[in-house]
Amino acid sequence: xxxxxxxxxxxxxxxxxxxxxxxxxxxxxxxxxxxxxxxxxxxxxxxxxxxxxxxxxxxxxxxxxxxxxxxxxxxxxxxxxxxxxxxxxxxxxxxxxxxxxxxxxxxxxxxx
Numbered sequence: 001x002x003x004x005x006x007x008x009x010x011x012x013x014x015x016x017x018x019x020x021x022x023x024x025x026x027x028x029x030x031x032x033x034x035x036x037x038x039x040x041x042x043x044x045x046x047x048x049x050x051x052x053x054x055x056x057x058x059x060x061x062x063x064x065x066x067x068x069x070x071x072x073x074x075x076x077x078x079x080x081x082x083x084x085x086x087x088x089x090x091x092x093x094x095x096x097x098x099x100x101x102x103x104x105x106x107x108x109x110x111x112x
Contacts, residue, residue, distance in 0.1 A: 052081045072109035079110055 024036035034040070048054055060077065067074025078086075086108045093101055106112070 049081075056081075070110070070112045072105045072112065076109055078108050082107070 024034075026034040028034050032040070063077065064071045064075045071077055071079075084107055086104060089107060090101075090104050092098075093104065
């Protein structure tokens, strides 16, 4: 079976605490300032996905955050909104002897 495939490895975070990151602001034009971690103003009308509402992502974020580590290391909640069939992807990587099977955890649970 595929359940014994060693696709989990320990990855150390490159930044210990995200709250230690300094805010970044760049004046792009006289009228437009880029502010790190903020979405720019838009005239687009966003329509929620019928199955994956904004609340779905807020709940997912809050659950993962409660573990204090990335999803692939803590909560390990499979990302249902990902259209990649992880089992088929895993089977192909094994079939073609791809040496970096640990990437499967990122595909299934999200990249750090």
